[in-house]
Amino acid sequence: MTGYKVANGNGSTNVTNGSTNGHSNGLSSAEYTAQENPTMCSRDCCSGPGGSNRGNTCTDKKGGKAGSLNGEKIIPTPQSLLYPYEVIEEIADFIVKGSGMRPKIGIICGSGLGSLADIIQDPKIFEYEKIPNFPVSTVEGHAGRLVVGTLEGATVMAMQGRFHFYEGYPLAKCSMPVRVMKLCGVEYLFATNAAGGINPRFAVGDIMLMHDHVNMLGFAGNSPLQGPNDPRFGPRFPALVNSYNKDLINKAIEIGKAMGIESNIHVGVYSCLGGPNYETIAELKALRMMGVDAVGMSTVHEVITARHCDMKVFAFSLITNKCATEYSDKKDDEANHEEVMAVAKTRQKACCELVARLIREIHLASA
Numbered sequence: 001m002t003g004y005k006v007a008n009g010n011g012s013t014n015v016t017n018g019s020t021n022g023h024s025n026g027l028s029s030a031e032y033t034a035q036e037n038p039t040m041c042s043r044d045c046c047s048g049p050g051g052s053n054r055g056n057t058c059t060d061k062k063g064g065k066a067g068s069l070n071g072e073k074i075i076p077t078p079q080s081l082l083y084p085y086e087v088i089e090e091i092a093d094f095i096v097k098g099s100g101m102r103p104k105i106g107i108i109c110g111s112g113l114g115s116l117a118d119i120i121q122d123p124k125i126f127e128y129e130k131i132p133n134f135p136v137s138t139v140e141g142h143a144g145r146l147v148v149g150t151l152e153g154a155t156v157m158a159m160q161g162r163f164h165f166y167e168g169y170p171l172a173k174c175s176m177p178v179r180v181m182k183l184c185g186v187e188y189l190f191a192t193n194a195a196g197g198i199n200p201r202f203a204v205g206d207i208m209l210m211h212d213h214v215n216m217l218g219f220a221g222n223s224p225l226q227g228p229n230d231p232r233f234g235p236r237f238p239a240l241v242n243s244y245n246k247d248l249i250n251k252a253i254e255i256g257k258a259m260g261i262e263s264n265i266h267v268g269v270y271s272c273l274g275g276p277n278y279e280t281i282a283e284l285k286a287l288r289m290m291g292v293d294a295v296g297m298s299t300v301h302e303v304i305t306a307r308h309c310d311m312k313v314f315a316f317s318l319i320t321n322k323c324a325t326e327y328s329d330k331k332d333d334e335a336n337h338e339e340v341m342a343v344a345k346t347r348q349k350a351c352c353e354l355v356a357r358l359i360r361e362i363h364l365a366s367a
């Protein structure tokens, strides 16, 4: 038995493994190609935010000319095909060669949590725009750089800036860097996020260790794994029970105790909505009824991609705001990104310490 408890509104209960396999792709090839994607090109000129060419014919050398090539008709390509294994491999090679390192642990910094990458020693920094075929960060609090170095003796790579669905990136592109991590040699994914607390027992500044998720975008038929499967990454139908590594959750709880912040640490269920709008009261009530403790706009597709390629996952939410689940006229009830960033700043130190101590344990255990 794992020993940890799950926080819920009615008091703590022992953890059970809920099945949350939201991955589904029952499309015929005709339906599949009808999921029109306007371009053939994975570059930001076409498919990313500010892509000047979105919806038009791409003449980029790499992407080719969408619509026709040497007179042959081309069926629009799903985004997942635009990052085939070989392209991911090229990006990984660029990072491994450029840093002279094969990192073992990958970190994704949540909104306002970029300082998790600032504690990396002997950092080699890669600006996203200088990495071939990499998207760019467009959100405040996401600097847009990859930092490779060592932390507590372990080799790590950290994304100081993640990609969100609401920025205009398809899910496969949002979580593409997780596959880059895998091909760089990463075995453990540490995903962090800022989230709204729905569980009434959560306070602003608390940390919720994720032990499960509800994939709302998956409910709507969207998945980072949609499209043809490349078995070099993982299986067609990955199981997602036990996605969040129990040993790491238990170690993090122990570390929280040692840091004297055990009353600020919870274990719970995260859900990702598409954003960029925050939720309505009715939506928050519905999420609570579904057993969701914290809500955000990220992480789930990264975890799905990481589990697909068999990485061990540790993830936590920093609760940056309390979500109202009752109607009121109070302005305080309205979430805003400035508040999210401000709260994250006040809790950076604790988050950094938690991550550093856990990485130290992983490193010592494998030494």
Ligand SMILES: O=P(O)(O)O[C@H]1O[C@H](CO)[C@@H](O)[C@H]1O
Binding pocket: 109, 110, 111, 112, 139, 162, 164, 192, 193, 194, 195, 275, 296, 297, 298, 299, 336, 337, 340
């Ligand atoms: O999930 P991260 O990137 O931490 O950011 C969260 O905070 C932003 C909203 O304030 C959204 O991007 C939401 O997903």
Ligand SMILES: Nc1nc2[nH]cnc2c(=O)[nH]1
Binding pocket: 194, 195, 196, 197, 273, 275, 277, 278, 279, 295, 296, 297, 320, 321, 323, 335, 340
């Ligand atoms: N969706 C969502 N994302 C967040 N990120 C930080 N706070 C929130 C929130 O309340 N809702």
